[in-house]
Amino acid sequence: MRTKRFVVFTLLLVVALALSATLVSAQDAKVIKIASQTPLSGPQSVLGSSMSNAVALAVEQLSGPLAEAGYKVEYVPFDDQATPDVGVANANNLVNDPAILAVIGHLNSGVAIPSSEVYDQFNLVMISPANTNPRITNRGLTTVNRVCGRDDLQGPTGARFLAGLGTVSSVYVLHDTTAYGQGVAEFFRVEAEAQGMTVLGFEGTTEAANFEGVIQPILALAPDAIYFGGIYSQTGIFINQARAAGFSGIFMGPDGTDSSEFAQLSGEAGVGTYYTSVAGPASIYPNAAQFVADYNAKFGEDPQPFAAQSYDATAIALNAILEAATIAGDVPSRAAVASVVRSTTGYEGLTGTVTFDAYGDPEVGLYYVIQVGSSDPAAWGGNTLLETLEIPSPFKVLSDSMMGG
Amino acid sequence: MVSVRSTTDWLYRYVVFPVGQMLIFIIGAGLVVSVLAYLLAFLFPEPRPNIILVDQINRQLPGMLIAGVSLGFVYAMIALGYTLVYGVLKFINFAHSEIFMFGSVIGFEVMRRLDDTGYMQGWNPILLVAFIVLWAMLLSGLLAVLIERIAYRPLRGAPRLVPLISAIGVSLFLTDAVRAFQAITRNEFNLTYPTIDLPWLKNPIPLAFGETTVNVRVTSIIIIVAAVLMLVAMNYFVNGTKLGKGIRAVSQDMSTASLMGINVNYMISLTFFVGGSFGGAAGALFGMNVGTVTPFVGFIPGIKAFTAAVLGGIGNVTGALLGGLALGMIESFLNGILVYFPALGQRYTDVFAFSVLILILIFRPSGLLGERVDEKV
Numbered sequence: 001m002r003t004k005r006f007v008v009f010t011l012l013l014v015v016a017l018a019l020s021a022t023l024v025s026a027q028d029a030k031v032i033k034i035a036s037q038t039p040l041s042g043p044q045s046v047l048g049s050s051m052s053n054a055v056a057l058a059v060e061q062l063s064g065p066l067a068e069a070g071y072k073v074e075y076v077p078f079d080d081q082a083t084p085d086v087g088v089a090n091a092n093n094l095v096n097d098p099a100i101l102a103v104i105g106h107l108n109s110g111v112a113i114p115s116s117e118v119y120d121q122f123n124l125v126m127i128s129p130a131n132t133n134p135r136i137t138n139r140g141l142t143t144v145n146r147v148c149g150r151d152d153l154q155g156p157t158g159a160r161f162l163a164g165l166g167t168v169s170s171v172y173v174l175h176d177t178t179a180y181g182q183g184v185a186e187f188f189r190v191e192a193e194a195q196g197m198t199v200l201g202f203e204g205t206t207e208a209a210n211f212e213g214v215i216q217p218i219l220a221l222a223p224d225a226i227y228f229g230g231i232y233s234q235t236g237i238f239i240n241q242a243r244a245a246g247f248s249g250i251f252m253g254p255d256g257t258d259s260s261e262f263a264q265l266s267g268e269a270g271v272g273t274y275y276t277s278v279a280g281p282a283s284i285y286p287n288a289a290q291f292v293a294d295y296n297a298k299f300g301e302d303p304q305p306f307a308a309q310s311y312d313a314t315a316i317a318l319n320a321i322l323e324a325a326t327i328a329g330d331v332p333s334r335a336a337v338a339s340v341v342r343s344t345t346g347y348e349g350l351t352g353t354v355t356f357d358a359y360g361d362p363e364v365g366l367y368y369v370i371q372v373g374s375s376d377p378a379a380w381g382g383n384t385l386l387e388t389l390e391i392p393s394p395f396k397v398l399s400d401s402m403m404g405g
Numbered sequence: 406m407v408s409v410r411s412t413t414d415w416l417y418r419y420v421v422f423p424v425g426q427m428l429i430f431i432i433g434a435g436l437v438v439s440v441l442a443y444l445l446a447f448l449f450p451e452p453r454p455n456i457i458l459v460d461q462i463n464r465q466l467p468g469m470l471i472a473g474v475s476l477g478f479v480y481a482m483i484a485l486g487y488t489l490v491y492g493v494l495k496f497i498n499f500a501h502s503e504i505f506m507f508g509s510v511i512g513f514e515v516m517r518r519l520d521d522t523g524y525m526q527g528w529n530p531i532l533l534v535a536f537i538v539l540w541a542m543l544l545s546g547l548l549a550v551l552i553e554r555i556a557y558r559p560l561r562g563a564p565r566l567v568p569l570i571s572a573i574g575v576s577l578f579l580t581d582a583v584r585a586f587q588a589i590t591r592n593e594f595n596l597t598y599p600t601i602d603l604p605w606l607k608n609p610i611p612l613a614f615g616e617t618t619v620n621v622r623v624t625s626i627i628i629i630v631a632a633v634l635m636l637v638a639m640n641y642f643v644n645g646t647k648l649g650k651g652i653r654a655v656s657q658d659m660s661t662a663s664l665m666g667i668n669v670n671y672m673i674s675l676t677f678f679v680g681g682s683f684g685g686a687a688g689a690l691f692g693m694n695v696g697t698v699t700p701f702v703g704f705i706p707g708i709k710a711f712t713a714a715v716l717g718g719i720g721n722v723t724g725a726l727l728g729g730l731a732l733g734m735i736e737s738f739l740n741g742i743l744v745y746f747p748a749l750g751q752r753y754t755d756v757f758a759f760s761v762l763i764l765i766l767i768f769r770p771s772g773l774l775g776e777r778v779d780e781k782v
Contacts, residue, residue: 209697219465220465220468265697
């Protein structure tokens, strides 16, 4: 009995040694990993999976120069489930893999804010394709960057657009109580009041299925427009039920509305909905045609919004890693990658030219006002683009004014 | 002569009495919450600038009542499943919220398949609703029986906490099994019911109450009518048939019932089937009303329906009905009124609803109707 146990133990030891040997040899091949954190399961997975696909595509297409320099680039997708605690748990796991040199993510600001605190402790750079909450960059973390615009500029863009219509004098504001939804709704409210509209209500709801109770007081107050700061999985169901209950006014949302799933959920009720976005449909970007074709060939469907931004974020990360690796002559440190990413200037991406300011915001953000044209999810890319606005980031405004003054 | 008397007697016992009871519950719960609402308006006449609370309540009252009734019936139908099982086995079947979810997903599947084959648009909508609800009832009922056979029956002699843990496990398993199934077969998470293209079904009916007009959704009316019909049938089944008598006997004393020649296992399976099919029907009706369901849709209504069952007095069928209607009404009124209070708002609805529950349970620990133990099923 004892000898048998000894034999089993020895065998296990041998297997373990063999495994660790292969691990060491794998590290010898100079593997660099790019991680992503997006919701791959659950109600928001339509956007999250598409972002993850775009990162995979970018790694496949753009890792050539790194391969020539002798590095093997691998892609590790993480599923943050659109939940802050899952995002932070993943973050704690992935910082312990020394081969991971950059994170692309997240979709939700409420998940990105606590997760990026973890990345920052380990100098791991995060480039966000989609997080619009001001706090993402306002904290001044050197590792946190984004290629998209900000909610303190996006919310007001929506309010000014509604004011410009001339038919909206009262508005009811809803939000999903998350950092993203409540944040953008508050910026919308402030600007709506500044534009002279009456804000009849400001309500948060976590309801996911039955909005009857939310709709009752709205119908009694009869606003000209409803603004819902939230994600399509809530707003699409909401507008469907609100129209069925007899609401006939204008409906508007932020970029969380921007997914073909919104059309799927809202059907006819969603046609005519306005939304602001920091990411136009990929089809409006002149450089993105090849990306759309490649994406379609690989994944069999059109990219969702934020896919092109994810591709750009990955490209910036890969460029920075190559530059840092060339300087170091070896696999670069995370801090070196982070500082090269921050110094990105004039990067010509699919979605425009990216120059990061001192806080990691793009110096000039693009903001769009778009209207839903059809209840067919396949026609989402054909939504009407009503306005495109170029708004400089707050830091850019500040530094320009200091230069001027 | 005798047969006429017995017919009227039958009508009274199984139709007039239960429907009257429901009416009394609806009117009673509606009156109580209306009075409380106006009391609130008296105490806080203008909670926010330019908002006169009394005017808002006047305008919303019919809408809130109708929403409360339709929500209440959904809670009541789910609560029946909790209360029936508790009556027989004395344990809380926490997997019941997933039976509700399963029913709503079955409703989606049946309707989607009909829509794909193109038959749906030609059907009479009332027939269609009945068809979908029947499928949901049948499959959910069978699922509940299966769960009992696999997860609860082997644990029948075990301490009461053991089947409870088993129930929670089944609940988690079902959620993710349905999620995995839909991910593999359709690659969809949000399951959207196809719409029936009929103007009278899609457009809300405007009802005038004095100066205010209320838009009533046809689906709300369908929920209420279907729930009333099913609850009447349920009352007849439990109190008027031999099988119902068997269930009642098992709930009173399992071992004595088996000595009297009643097949206890069969009766327990039957109880699960009836409770499960009610949960499934509620799920399908809920799905048709809200339009989109997900594998996680069962949790919140499940918890609320369990609360309703406790509020009414768990183990008591009439109590489940009263508890469901009361909770639906409270929730609907809080949703309608809390909006006007700055710093509060609708996200506190559940806090207040559950505070009411705690208050009631402090004064009546066995629920509103909990003390009439003899009617327990």
